[in-house]
Amino acid sequence: MGRKKIWPKDAWRVAVMLIVVLTMIAGPAQSRELQKKEEIQKAGLDACIEQALENNRRRPASRFALEMAQAQHRQTLAAYWPQVTAQGGFSRLDEALNFDYPAGAITLPNHPLLGGLAGLSIPTPGQEIDILVEKSYTATIEATWLLYDGGMRKGYREQTQGLVDIMKQEVRRTDLEIIDDVKRYYWGAVLAKKLHQVGLDTLSRMNATLNLTETMYKEGAGTVKKTDWLNNKVMVDTLRSMVALLEKNKLMSRAALANTMGLSWEKSVEPEDRKIPLSSFPIDTGEIVEKAYTFNPDWAKVEAGLKAAEGALKTAKSGFFPKLALTGDIHKWWPDSAGGLATPENEQGWTFGIGVEIPLFNGMLTVNKIAAARAAIAKIKEEQFLLKEGIGLQVRDVLLSLDAAQKSCDASGNALAAATENRGLNVRAYQSELVETDDVIQAQLTEALMAAQHYKARYEHVALLSRLDLIVGAEVLKQME
Numbered sequence: 059m060g061r062k063k064i065w066p067k068d069a070w071r072v073a074v075m076l077i078v079v080l081t082m083i084a085g086p087a088q089s090r091e092l093q094k095k096e097e098i099q100k101a102g103l104d105a106c107i108e109q110a111l112e113n114n115r116r117r118p119a120s121r122f123a124l125e126m127a128q129a130q131h132r133q134t135l136a137a138y139w140p141q142v143t144a145q146g147g148f149s150r151l152d153e154a155l156n157f158d159y160p161a162g163a164i165t166l167p168n169h170p171l172l173g174g175l176a177g178l179s180i181p182t183p184g185q186e187i188d189i190l191v192e193k194s195y196t197a198t199i200e201a202t203w204l205l206y207d208g209g210m211r212k213g214y215r216e217q218t219q220g221l222v223d224i225m226k227q228e229v230r231r232t233d234l235e236i237i238d239d240v241k242r243y244y245w246g247a248v249l250a251k252k253l254h255q256v257g258l259d260t261l262s263r264m265n266a267t268l269n270l271t272e273t274m275y276k277e278g279a280g281t282v283k284k285t286d287w288l289n290n291k292v293m294v295d296t297l298r299s300m301v302a303l304l305e306k307n308k309l310m311s312r313a314a315l316a317n318t319m320g321l322s323w324e325k326s327v328e329p330e331d332r333k334i335p336l337s338s339f340p341i342d343t344g345e346i347v348e349k350a351y352t353f354n355p356d357w358a359k360v361e362a363g364l365k366a367a368e369g370a371l372k373t374a375k376s377g378f379f380p381k382l383a384l385t386g387d388i389h390k391w392w393p394d395s396a397g398g399l400a401t402p403e404n405e406q407g408w409t410f411g412i413g414v415e416i417p418l419f420n421g422m423l424t425v426n427k428i429a430a431a432r433a434a435i436a437k438i439k440e441e442q443f444l445l446k447e448g449i450g451l452q453v454r455d456v457l458l459s460l461d462a463a464q465k466s467c468d469a470s471g472n473a474l475a476a477a478t479e480n481r482g483l484n485v486r487a488y489q490s491e492l493v494e495t496d497d498v499i500q501a502q503l504t505e506a507l508m509a510a511q512h513y514k515a516r517y518e519h520v521a522l523l524s525r526l527d528l529i530v531g532a533e534v535l536k537q538m539e
Contacts, residue, residue: 098312102330103244106319110240111233113320120232124225131218137211140203140384147196155190156398193394200387208379213372220366227355227362234355234528239318241524247311248329249517253510254308257301260506263481264294267498270489286495293499334516336467337523341457346530347450353531354449360442367438371431377424380416385409449529456526463519470512477505 101109111117161184204211268290274282312326319327351357388408393400417424484501487493527533 098326098328100328100330103241106244106315106327106329107237107240109321110236110319114236114318115320116232116236117229120225120229124222124229127218127222127225131215131222134211134214134218137204137214140201142199142201145196145198145200149194149196151190151192154188154192154398157187157189159185159187187398189398191393191395191397191400194400195392196389198387198389201385203384204381205384206380206382208376208381209372210376210381213369213374213376216369216372217366220362220364220369223362223365224359227359230358230531231355234531236318238524238528240315242521243311243315243318244329244331245334245517245520247308247315247327248331248334249513250304250308250311251329251332252334252513254301254304256506256509256513257297257304260502261294261297261301263485263502264290264297264499267485267488267495267502268294271495274491282491282495290495290499293503334513334520336464336516336519338464341461343454343457346457346526347453349532350449350453350530351446354529355531356445357442357449358531360438360445364435364438364442367431367435371428371435374424374427374431377417377420377427380414383413383415385411385413452529453526456522456529460519460522460526463515463522466515467512467519470508470515474505474508474512477501477508481505 161182163179163181165179268287271282271287271290275284275287309326312328313323315329316325316327317323321327386409389406391400391405393405481501481504484493484498488495488498
């Protein structure tokens with residue numbers, strides 16, 4: 059026919075490219091026994107996200123961290139209330155505590171009424187007086203109420219509230235990451251299914267071409283040779299092995315989706331969607347960046363950390379101020395027997411007082427605490443500036459990538475339509491022996507390659523949208539609407 063053959067140089071190049079693109083979602087091999095045992099369920103994207111938020115083990119861990127922070131915050135609030143304690147006890151001495159009163163004498167004073175007894179000295183014997191009995195029971199209720207602390211409690215309260223806000227943003231970040239994982243694995247499973255179908259369709263067409271080639275070289279006019287049939291057969295068998303790998307990737311993508319949703323390794327989830335959506339929206343970088351400052355959990359964490367640092371500064375400054383507190387107690391004593399201190403007046407009673415603590419000198423401790431707190435605030439503000447620039451740069455990168463992915467989807471879609479039409483024309487021409495075998499094979503492989511590139515571009519576009527949601531901290535499309 060006088061045409062230059064393009065086999066095997068160009069056709070094999072196309073085949074290698076096809077293998078690289080179609081096998082981009084790779085995973086560990088899965089045996090036939092495991093395929094038979096797996097439990098497959100169908101679910102949409104919203105159902106997958108809901109189930110993942112319910113079952114994923116990362117979510118309870120972040121929520122327990124939030125509960126810890128809230129408990130610590132409530133601990134600081136307890137300092138605003140009076141602190142009341144009750145004490146009780148029993149004591150047993152080896153013997154009663156006594157006082158030895160020594161012997162002496164009493165001299166009568168000179169007084170007319172005493173007459174001759176004036177100046178008389180009367181001896182007194184020594185005595186042992188019990189002061190404290192051997193056994194006794196005591197009960198005391200004490201209360202302390204801090205009235206003024208120079209801002210110490212307020213500072214601690216702001217610190218723990220800042221920690222609570224940080225943990226809330228950690229919970230949001232965990233949820234956003236889970237949602238992002240589910241979206242990427244979900245659409246990845248759809249992509250794996252589409253690529254497997256592309257492989258099956260291409261293999262079916264190549265098989266038909268192989269059968270046609272065999273018929274033409276055996277019964278035709280001799281324009282198709284046995285070497286053409288053998289080259290076609292090599293390509294079909296190579297493609298068959300690729301289809302087996304694509305089937306494995308499809309199964310493993312379903313298992314990965316189930317794992318992300320918190321299901322066991324034996325289960326698989328098949329997406330209900332058959333096509334990867336392609337959503338376009340007006341790109342306004344400034345508006346999206348502003349929304350990122352509103353919803354981004356990392357930005358909110360920095361702001362909460364700044365409030366906590368300001369609370370630490372207030373706590374440090376409180377070291378310069380006095381502290382004022384009310385104190386009091388009610389006590390009751392049950393001695394084993396009366397005598398000594400065991401009198402009705404001493405057995406029960408109460409006390410009330412006002413205490414003041416005034417700091418005079420602590421070796422510049424307070425001054426250095428304040429300096430450290432101010433340095434921490436300045437550090438967080440600088441980190442906030444860096445984060446602001448970083449968020450803007452991330453958003454810009456994703457938006458530029460989205461624009462490129464959109465153009466790639468459009469171009470690959472047009473290329474796929476042209477490749478499909480070209481494949482149909484070559485097949486019809488080959489049946490009339492107007493083109494060579496290599497042309498038909500190349501047209502079929504090119505169509506498969508364009509299909510794989512187009513589906514991959516659509517997946518990258520939806521994955522970038524998911525990443526943008528993760529960066530901004532909200533669903534961008536809904537916020538734009």
